Amino acid sequence: MKIKKIRADAQALLFLLPFLLVYGLFTVWPMIKGVEMTFYKWTLIKKMDFIGLDHYRQVLRDREVWEALWHSAIFVVLTTPTMVALSISLALIANRKSLLQKFYRSLFFIPSVLSVAVASYLGLFVFQPYTGLVNSILHLVRLLPEGAEIFWLTEKSLAWIVITLVTLWWTVGFNFILHLSAIQEIPDEIYEAARLDGASDNQIFWKITLPYLAPITRIITMLQIIASFKVFMQIYIITGGGPLDQTRPIIQLIYETGFRKNDLGYAATMSYLLFVILLVLSALQYWMNNRKGAGM
Amino acid sequence: MKWLYRIVALLMSFLFAAPLVWMLVVSVKEEGMKVITVLDWFKPPYSLAVYKEVLTGTKLVAWIGNSLLVAVLVMVLTVAVAALAGFALSKIPFRYRTLTFFVVLSGLLIPGEATIIPLYQVAKEMGLLNSYQGLIIPALASPVAVIVLKSFFDGIPNDLLESVQIDGGGTWRIFSRIMLPLTRPAMASMAILTFIGSWNNFLWPFLSITDDNLFTLPMGIPTLMSQYSEDYVKPMVINAVASIPVIILFVAFERQIVKGISMSGIKG
Numbered sequence: 001m002k003i004k005k006i007r008a009d010a011q012a013l014l015f016l017l018p019f020l021l022v023y024g025l026f027t028v029w030p031m032i033k034g035v036e037m038t039f040y041k042w043t044l045i046k047k048m049d050f051i052g053l054d055h056y057r058q059v060l061r062d063r064e065v066w067e068a069l070w071h072s073a074i075f076v077v078l079t080t081p082t083m084v085a086l087s088i089s090l091a092l093i094a095n096r097k098s099l100l101q102k103f104y105r106s107l108f109f110i111p112s113v114l115s116v117a118v119a120s121y122l123g124l125f126v127f128q129p130y131t132g133l134v135n136s137i138l139h140l141v142r143l144l145p146e147g148a149e150i151f152w153l154t155e156k157s158l159a160w161i162v163i164t165l166v167t168l169w170w171t172v173g174f175n176f177i178l179h180l181s182a183i184q185e186i187p188d189e190i191y192e193a194a195r196l197d198g199a200s201d202n203q204i205f206w207k208i209t210l211p212y213l214a215p216i217t218r219i220i221t222m223l224q225i226i227a228s229f230k231v232f233m234q235i236y237i238i239t240g241g242g243p244l245d246q247t248r249p250i251i252q253l254i255y256e257t258g259f260r261k262n263d264l265g266y267a268a269t270m271s272y273l274l275f276v277i278l279l280v281l282s283a284l285q286y287w288m289n290n291r292k293g294a295g296m
Numbered sequence: 297m298k299w300l301y302r303i304v305a306l307l308m309s310f311l312f313a314a315p316l317v318w319m320l321v322v323s324v325k326e327e328g329m330k331v332i333t334v335l336d337w338f339k340p341p342y343s344l345a346v347y348k349e350v351l352t353g354t355k356l357v358a359w360i361g362n363s364l365l366v367a368v369l370v371m372v373l374t375v376a377v378a379a380l381a382g383f384a385l386s387k388i389p390f391r392y393r394t395l396t397f398f399v400v401l402s403g404l405l406i407p408g409e410a411t412i413i414p415l416y417q418v419a420k421e422m423g424l425l426n427s428y429q430g431l432i433i434p435a436l437a438s439p440v441a442v443i444v445l446k447s448f449f450d451g452i453p454n455d456l457l458e459s460v461q462i463d464g465g466g467t468w469r470i471f472s473r474i475m476l477p478l479t480r481p482a483m484a485s486m487a488i489l490t491f492i493g494s495w496n497n498f499l500w501p502f503l504s505i506t507d508d509n510l511f512t513l514p515m516g517i518p519t520l521m522s523q524y525s526e527d528y529v530k531p532m533v534i535n536a537v538a539s540i541p542v543i544i545l546f547v548a549f550e551r552q553i554v555k556g557i558s559m560s561g562i563k564g
Contacts, residue, residue, distance in 0.1 A: 005391070011467050012390035019381035019400075023437035026415060027406060034414030042417075093305045104305065106550060107312050113546045115363075116496050117517035118535045122315045125528055133318050136334035169312065174557055181558035230409045233498045237518060251409055251499070258413050259503065268413040275410035282405050 034268045042265035044258075055269040065270060067245070068253040069277070075235070075249060076228040078164045083224055084217060086172050091179035092209075105180065112173030120237035123166030127152040156246045159239045163247065167234055175220050182216040183209065222285035226278060250274055319539075322532040323347070329529075346533045355508060356537055359516035364541075366428065366512060367494040370435045374490045375483055378441035383471050385442070386449035387457060397446075403439030409499065416503050426507045435494060441486050444559075448482040449475060485556025488549060495542065513538055 038055050041048040059065055094104040111119060126133040129149040138144035152158045186209065194204050232251035235241060241248030250270070258267030324342045331337060351357055384390070385397050408415075415434060416425075424430030457470050476483070498514040505511060508519070520534055546553065 008388055009390045012384040012388040012393070015380045015384035015388065015467075015471075016396065018377045019437055019442060022377065022433060023400075023403065023439070026418070026434035027403060027411065027437060030411040030414035030418050031406065033418055034411060037414055037417065089304070090308060093301070093308060096301065096305075100305070100309075104309065105554075106547070107309055109550075109554075110316070110543060110546060111312065113492065113542045114539050115514045115517070115542070116498055117514040118538050121517065121521055121531060121535055122319060125531060126315050126318070131331050131528070133314065133334065136331075140334050169315070177554055177557040181554075226407075230407060232409075233514070254409075254413065255499075255503070258416075264413055264417065271410045271413050275407065278407050278410065279405055 034271065037265050037268040038272060040265050041263075042268070043262045044264060051265075055266050058266065059269050059273055064245075064253060065250070065273070068248055068250040069273075071247055072229050072231060072249040072251075074160065075163070075167075075231050076225050078160060079167050079228050080221060080224045082164065082168060083172060083175060084221055086168055087175035087179050087220065088210075088213065088217070090172065090176045091183050092205075094176070094180055095183045108176050109173035111170050114170065116170070116233045117237065119166060119170035120234045123162060123169070123234070124153075124238050127162045153239055154243055156243060159243065159247055163235055163238055166238060167231075170234070175224070178216055178220060179213060182213050186212045218288060222281075222288060226281050226285070229274075229278060229281065316539075319532050319535050322528050323536040325529050327527055327529045346529050347537070350530065350533045350537060354520055354534075355511070355516065356513075356520065356534060358509065359511050359513050360538065360541060362428075362510060363495060363513040366431045367491050369432050370494040371487050371491040373432070373436050374438050374441055375445075375487045377436050378438055378445050378486070379476065379479075379483065380471075381442045382445035383449055383475055386446045387454075387470070387475070388467065400439050400442050403437075404443070412499060412503065415500075419504055425504050426510060428510065430504050431501055431510070431512070434500070435497070438490065441490065444486060445479065445482060448479045452478055481555070482559065484552050485559050488553050488556050492553075 039050060039052060041051055090104075090108045094101060094108060114122075127135075129135055129151050132152075134152075135144060135150055138150070139146070144150065150158070152162050190208055191204065194208060199207070230251060231249050232255070235247055235249055236252055239247045241252050251274075254267050254270045254274070257270060258264045318337065321337055323346070324344060325337065326341060326343045327346060329336070381400070385393065385400070419425055419430055419434065424433065452475065456474065460470050460474060496514065497512070501512045502515050505515065508516070511519070517534060517538060521531055
């Protein structure tokens with residue numbers, strides 16, 4: 001019996017070894033190493049002086065850090081509700097029986113397979129003044145008078161709109177598929193019964209479809225919040241964090257601090273601040289998913 | 297109501313298709329053309345000259361190759377590593393099983409972005425910067441993949457395994473002859489999601505690679521764009537060349553991709 005137990009242990013270890021090795025070396029070890037880095041002046045080339053808690057004191061008082069966190073938070077607030085609403089709308093469109101049903105499903109998902117660089121540059125060109133797609137269409141239908149131009153990327157609030165639209169277009173596909181498959185799991189009998197009782201399309205949507213979508217929507221919302229907080233590439237390409245750093249998210253600041261200002265120690269400290277924030281968000285998600293009646 | 301529905305559906309289709317259609321149309325124009333209204337983009341002459349220039353005059357094709365190579369290896373190895381670990385956690389009754397599972401589970405809470413700076417330092421010390429190994433190996437430990445695959449192994453009844461054991465089959469036999477074939481759809485879906493994730497991965501290659509022969513597509517594209525911001529034709533050709541392979545892959549695997557995403561949602 002005992003030999004059998006030891007054999008099981010040895011076998012399990014062999015099966016787990018590749019995972020534990022990579023996980024230990026490239027996730028756990030950097031986590032530990034990172035703590036050490038926050039206590040030192042540490043450049044791209046080498047470890048320098050021990051400075052104790054200086055970085056922690058600095059990060060809490062650093063205006064740039066809180067501004068960057070604020071920008072990431074703005075991005076979360078702009079993209080999360082719009083993402084959920086768009087995703088449900090697209091799922092409703094693609095769920096409707098029609099000749100174009102398959103076409104809709106493919107079309108709404110296709111942007112999601114594009115490389116983030118492609119999606120961002122397409123957005124950048126679509127919103128160029130003079131010859132960009134949006135401005136030229138606005139000119140064509142005379143919504144924008146001749147000689148007038150919208151400079152989408154040089155004004156802060158317009159830049160946020162562009163970033164949000166590109167992000168929605170590029171990433172809604174995954175959530176759309178999740179919503180679509182949740183809609184398709186709603187039993188037909190419920191709809192039939194509602195129609196027999198004379199319910200209108202509107203009532204059916206608010207009283208049946210939406211409540212059925214609540215569990216998956218809750219998951220999507222939380223995952224979306226966490227993922228959006230880590231935004232970097234779209235903003236980096238579309239606005240470069242500008243105008244005047246007014247859209248720069250926290251990941252970009254971490255990158256610039258580490259690799260442009262040659263200060264890995266301080267960049268690591270910022271990463272831990274981000275980590276704590278994400279941890280709180282994840283804990284919140286876990287708590288929400290495990291509440292009574294949350295399902296899934 | 298029905299009409300409202302159709303109008304919204306058509307409007308959405310237009311918004312989703314327009315950037316892609318525009319990209320393809322502009323990409324087959326000649327450089328230096330005059331554009332006064334949006335309709336000018338759609339008028340001939342058409343030309344594939346810029347495609348030829350981009351395909352032969354830049355490293356774009358090599359970068360697509362790098363991205364594909366990295367994504368395929370990451371996909372195969374991640375699923376293999378996760379399947380082995382998920383199987384052990386699901387079917388081998390070893391000591392510390394619960395503890396090990398919690399260690400894997402807690403990995404879900406560690407975002408890669410938060411450890412990227414120390415990861416750079418660690419990779420540097422191991423000599424993994426500027427190498428294919430450096431792009432691939434750190435990406436292989438995916439706690440999500442382990443947990444999803446474990447839950448699929450959990451769904452296979454233990455009676456089935458016991459009958460094989462009585463026939464004298466070892467653990468490896470059970471894994472390779474029974475578990476893998478029975479969970480093939482789950483593996484395929486996980487593989488595709490991993491592929492898309494790797495294909496789009498930007499931050500790590502961006503930090504760890506400086507040699508432009510090793511660039512992946514997302515980091516290569518910006519270096520080409522900065523040189524051509526005046527004319528749209530070349531940027532659009534670059535976008536098109538970078539997108540057409542994945543769009544073809546998508547069309548070929550659409551069913552599995554959709555299934556894979558629905559599954560990941562259910563497992564939450």
